[in-house]
Amino acid sequence: MRVLVVGSGAREHAIVLALAQDPEVTALACAPGNAGIAAVAELHGLDVTDPSAAADLAKEWRADLVVVGPEVPLVAGMADAVRAAGIDCFGPSAAAARIEGSKSFAKDVMAAAGVRTADSEIVDNPARLDAALARFSPPYVVKDDGLAAGKGVVVSSDLEVARAHASTLLDGGHPVLIEDFLDGPEVSLFCLVDGETVVPLLPAQDFKRVGDGDSGPNTGGMGAYAPLPWAADDLAGQLVDQVVAPVAAELVRRGVPFQGLLYAGLVLTATGPAVIEFNCRFGDPETQVVLALLRTPLAQLLRATATGKLAGEAPLEWADGAAVTVVVAAEGYPGTPRVGDVITGAEAEGVLHAGTRRRDDGAVVSAGGRVLSVVGTGADLAEARAEAYRRLEGVHLAGSHHRTDIAARAAAGEVAVPSAE
Known part of the structure; x- marks a missing residue:
């Protein structure tokens, strides 16, 4: 199997390393890659915001499978373009990737699926901002409604800090999501999803704040660990049943089935799990720890997901520790x-x-x-x-x-x- 990975981060480096250990993989490339990935895969130049360029590269390189790492190309329709070129692609369609690309869309899907999430309000007009903030209590959670690489969120008990962040987003033409704060430990659950078939990976936890003790601004992620020694042994199964499977089924009902990696970011509150957000791809840095423990060959798993055959795969195998x-x-x-x-x-x-x-x-x-x-x-x-x-x-x-x-x-x-x- 010839596999082309799209992306240039540590997530893609972890994916490439896992694929390189799979005996089914006969050739491995990454576009655009980085200095570390170059040691294990061919590198090719690529503008990751250009779906047609990725499809052209996949055809030229004769890829059997394309694995799209980042969210930006998925939301832009890269998986659609690759599939239209007749090549298998691990990654959701642009329509299904809206689960990450639009927080308001994700909230609507969760409401329809009966999945618990924080109460929220979308604000798209600065004139309505103060009234909206007044309907929430501190700590205030203010998010960019679109993609923000993990850095579009402010959580603060200071109303003026929350208001300033919201105003900056609105001034830039970005609708704002204001939502209730959820209290409890966070969990990142990655699931391979093929329509209504859902296979969870190991739950992990990441660290968004830049400084020790969860201080400073949010980042794309400063570290992670897996598994979660403090969590119930059947946590992944519970979260699939209560959260991921209902959302996957709702996307199928809407005619936009998800095919790829669906990432649920959750808080385990005193009254049960609640969703912070969904992402349409492997998370970074959680991928680095989850794949370090996966013993099932990765390429076949990703191709089975991409081709509608995930239900036929054997249970996943994991390393101890x-x-x-x-x-x-x-x-x-x-x-x-x-x-x-x-x-x-x-x-x-x-x-x-x-x-x-x-x-x-x-x-x-x-x-x-x-x-x-x-x-x-x-x-x-x-x-x-x-x-x-x-x-x-x-x-x-x-x-x-x-x-x-x-x-x-x-x-x-x-x-x-x-x-x-």
């Missing part, structure tokens, strides 16, 4: 990152590349905000965490920053679902 990833970010991130700095230690085991490129002189340099994901595995979360930070000690990038507390509370047994009492 745990995995932790820590993101190394460039100076300035999540604002404007400094780029072009030399990175050393980036080719060591467990180091996945995101915002990197290789200079003409052979040096690997930073080329984005989130630069690397360092992954550690171990018999339990404490061991995996120690290994990730040990590996991180060998990585050097001037001015970079990372969180020092990824998975610390979970490893110490300090995470729990709130009691209903």
